[in-house]
Amino acid sequence: MxxxxxxxxxxxxxxxVVGCRKVSAGCANCYAERMAKRLAAMATADLEAGRNPGKKAAYLHVINGAGRWNGDVYLDDSAVEAxxxxxxxxxxxxxxxxxxxxxxxxxxxxxxxxxxxxxxxxxxxxxxxxxxxxxxxxxxxxxxxxxxxxxxxxxxxxxxxxxxxxxxxxxxxxxxxxxxxxxxxxxxxxxxxxxxxxxxxxxxxxxxxxxxxxxxxxxxxxxxxxxxxxxxxxxxxxxxxxxxxxxxxxxxxxxxxxxx
Ligand code: SF4
Structure with a gap:
């Protein structure tokens, strides 16, 4: 879907692809970063509760401990042909x-x-x-x-x-x-x-x-x-x-x- x-x-x-690095003034309040922070926190909660976080797990690769982009990208091969x-x-x-x-x-x-x-x-x-x-x-x-x-x-x-x-x-x-x-x-x-x-x-x-x-x-x-x-x-x-x-x-x- x-x-x-x-x-x-x-x-x-x-x-x-998910994850990014800020490049200019327009990135300061990046909406995707805020959303990714939320999804990473939900993935962590799922893992701690023994649930499968599914697609949300991707965000654990791109968000750091402060809830910011860590600068990496995560390539989701499973999404490419969707x-x-x-x-x-x-x-x-x-x-x-x-x-x-x-x-x-x-x-x-x-x-x-x-x-x-x-x-x-x-x-x-x-x-x-x-x-x-x-x-x-x-x-x-x-x-x-x-x-x-x-x-x-x-x-x-x-x-x-x-x-x-x-x-x-x-x-x-x-x-x-x-x-x-x-x-x-x-x-x-x-x-x-x-x-x-x-x-x-x-x-x-x-x-x-x-x-x-x-x-x-x-x-x-x-x-x-x-x-x-x-x-x-x-x-x-x-x-x-x-x-x-x-x-x-x-x-x-x-x-x-x-x-x-
Ligand atoms: S996703 Fe966010 S950090 Fe990346 S280019 Fe867009 S606004 Fe900037």
């Missing part, structure tokens, strides 16, 4: 609990994940990375079918170079996840970009986002005809801040086409 997701811009998650058995078409977020292009994920493993995506034309895969320099490095050694949407995170001006790296990859659909938006990015480059998601940070320690920063990006998307998705204002209690901008929701997405 695919793991259903509450993330507004996807339907399900698939995690052939989407082949999901019959109904889904939009799938790949590696919500890691980064497929983490420096320690072997090329062969990345290729096996791509092979499964290539063989699943019924699904749309959203791969999101903060390491597009590695995506670019391996780009010619994987097959980019049209059902693979490749995205990079751009949380502030300091990491805008990621857009340029993403643009040079062979991905047929390219997107930007501007989340958590931490500062103005008045000249976010959009040439060759097929989709932009913007969102504020949520949860404990959430850093505030100004409406002006969001509107600047929305206006650029509208002017350049790039689908724009506004995910949330965020904040400590995201359900109270909502996701409308100038009186409406913004749920635009690229159109879903079968793998080419």
């Amino acid at each position: 695919a793991q259903a997701s509450t993330i507004e811009w996807t339907e399900a998650t698939w995690n052939p 989407p082949l058995s999901w019959r109904s078409p889904k939009v799938i977020f790949v590696n919500s609990m890691s980064d497929l292009f983490h420096e320690d994920v072997p090329l062969k493993f990345i290729q096996s994940v791509f092979d499964v995506m290539n063989r699943c034309p019924q699904h749309t895969f959203q791969v999101l990375t903060k390491r597009p320099e590695r995506t670019l490095e391996v780009s010619k050694r994987v097959t980019w079918t049209g059902n693979i949407w490749m995205g990079t995170s751009v949380e502030n001006r300091a990491v805008v170079r990621r857009v340029h790296e993403l643009r040079q990859t062979g991905a047929k659909v390219k997107f930007l996840s501007v989340e958590p938006l931490l500062g103005p990015i008045p000249r976010l480059p959009l040439t060759g970009i097929d989709w932009v998601i913007v969102g504020g940070e949520s949860g404990p320690g959430a850093r505030p986002m100004q409406a002006e920063w969001v509107k600047q990006i929305r206006d650029r998307c509208v002017a350049q005809d790039v689908p724009f998705f506004f995910k949330q204002w965020g904040g400590v209690n995201k359900s109270s801040t909502g996701r409308t901008l100038d009186g409406r929701t913004w749920n635009q997405m690229p159109s879903i086409s079968a793998a080419l």
